Amino acid sequence: MPELPEVETARRGLEPHLVGRRVTAVVLRRRNLRWPIPREVETLLPGQRIDAVERRAKYLLLHTPVGSALLHLGMSGMLRILPPDTPIGPHDHVDIALARGAHEGPRVLRFTDPRRFGCLLWQPPGSGHPLLAHLGPEPLTDAFDGDLLWRASRGHTAAVKSFLMDNAVVVGVGNIYAGESLFAAGIDPRRAAGRVSRERYAVLAREVKRILAYAIERGGTTLRDFLRPDGGPGYFFRELMVYGRTGEPCKVCGTPIRHTVTGQRSTFWCPHCQR
DNA sequence: AGCAGTACCTGGTTGC
DNA sequence: TGCAACCAGGTACTGC
Numbered sequence: 432m433p434e435l436p437e438v439e440t441a442r443r444g445l446e447p448h449l450v451g452r453r454v455t456a457v458v459l460r461r462r463n464l465r466w467p468i469p470r471e472v473e474t475l476l477p478g479q480r481i482d483a484v485e486r487r488a489k490y491l492l493l494h495t496p497v498g499s500a501l502l503h504l505g506m507s508g509m510l511r512i513l514p515p516d517t518p519i520g521p522h523d524h525v526d527i528a529l530a531r532g533a534h535e536g537p538r539v540l541r542f543t544d545p546r547r548f549g550c551l552l553w554q555p556p557g558s559g560h561p562l563l564a565h566l567g568p569e570p571l572t573d574a575f576d577g578d579l580l581w582r583a584s585r586g587h588t589a590a591v592k593s594f595l596m597d598n599a600v601v602v603g604v605g606n607i608y609a610g611e612s613l614f615a616a617g618i619d620p621r622r623a624a625g626r627v628s629r630e631r632y633a634v635l636a637r638e639v640k641r642i643l644a645y646a647i648e649r650g651g652t653t654l655r656d657f658l659r660p661d662g663g664p665g666y667f668f669r670e671l672m673v674y675g676r677t678g679e680p681c682k683v684c685g686t687p688i689r690h691t692v693t694g695q696r697s698t699f700w701c702p703h704c705q706r
Numbered sequence: 707a708g709c710a711g712t713a714c715c716t717g718g719t720t721g722c
Numbered sequence: 723t724g725c726a727a728c729c730a731g732g733t734a735c736t737g738c
Contacts (some may be wrong), residue, residue: 433732452724465714489732506731507716522716546715548732562734589709598733606731695711696731 433504435489435570436646437605440476441510442486447514448458448538449481449493449529455537456528464524464547465505471553471576476527488566488602500527501562505548515539525551527694567601570639574666577633584624584632591702594624595639604639607674610644612639614673620698621691653655673699 433441457473479495486492491510502510515528515537525542532538542551553642554560568574583600584591594600595609604612613620618631627635649670672682676699677690686703700701 503732505715505733544715545717546731548715587708593709596732694709697729 432603432675433489433506433508434608434646436608436643436649438489438491438504438603439486439647439652441482441504442491445491445510445512445540446484448532448535449540450561451480452532453480453530453536454478454495454527456526456588457531458526458528458569459524460519460526461524461547464544465503465550466552468525471498471555472551475553476500487563488569489605490563492554493526496556498553498682501550501552501554501560502542503550505545505546505550505703508542508549509700511541511543512538513541522547524576556673565599567597567599570603570643575636575640577608577636580632580636581629584627589624590620590628591618591622591624591700592696592698593622595635596694596696598622601639603643607671608639608642610671610674610699614701614705615642617705620700621693622706673701675699 454476455478457476459468459473463470475497476495479497479547481493481495484491487493489503491502491504493502502508504510517539520543522545523536523541523543524530524547527540527542529538529540542549552560552562568579580595584594587594592609595604595612596606599659612635616631616635618627618635644706673688678687681688681701681704682685684701684703685702688699689702691698691700
C-alpha cells in the first residue's frame, strides 16, 4: 500500500524514463478509476513532452506545457515502465506510450490498479488541482515540525494517530508510518491529540521525518503487492516495529504488541513503550 | 467545527 | 473442499 516513501520511490524510478520524453498515445482500458478519467488526458496529453515529474503528498504530477496529469496510486496502484509489446493484464487500466528516448527505445508507462482506489486526473497549466488545495505541509520540509503539530492539535479530542494521518495537518503519513512514528516517539496512538505535550510533538515530528527518510532510502515498504517501477521489492518491511505484529514481543521491551482500531484503522502499539 | 462513520474495490485470508 | 464472510487501506464525502 503506497505511502509517501513508496510514491517518492516511484517518482525517482520514473523520472529518468519520463522527463524529456514525448507522449505518443494514451490508451484507457477503463475510464473510471476512483473518478472518471477526464477527456483532457486523451485529447491533450498525446504529442506533449513531459517536462518534470513532481510529487505532492501521495500524488504524482506529470507536467507538460499544456497541463499536468495527476496520478494517485490509491492502495494497490502501480506504475511501471515497460516495452510496448508487454501483454496486458486484467488490471492494467491505462497506458501512456512514450517515444524513443536518448537511451532506450519506445516504452509504455502502465498504470495497474486492482482495487481501483487510484485516480488519473488533469490539471490545467498554472492552476492547482482542487484536490491539492487544502493539503498540509510536506513532512520532509522545514514547514513541518513539532510546533506545527502542537498548535494544530490544541483542543482536539480525536486520537493522535488519526490527527497525524489527517492530510490537512501534514501529508503523506499513512497508517503504517503513523503507527511506526508513534512507537518511536513513545506516544500511545489512542491518546487525544490535544493532550500530547509540545515536547512530545517535537519528538514525534523528528521521528516522522527520520522514519520517512529512512524508508525512502530503503526503497519503500513492501507489503503484499507493492513494487517499485523497475519491479524490485522495497526492503523497509523487515524493519517494522509494531505494524502487523499483534501478540509478538516488542522489539524493545518484549511486551506483546497490542492491536486496536482507531479512526476505523488497524492500530498496533506497545503498551509498555507507549504512553 | 470537529469528529465518526460510510463508500469505493478486489485479492487474500479466515471460518464454517 | 467450497463457498461466504471478512479484512485491508487512502481519501472524499455525509451526517451528527
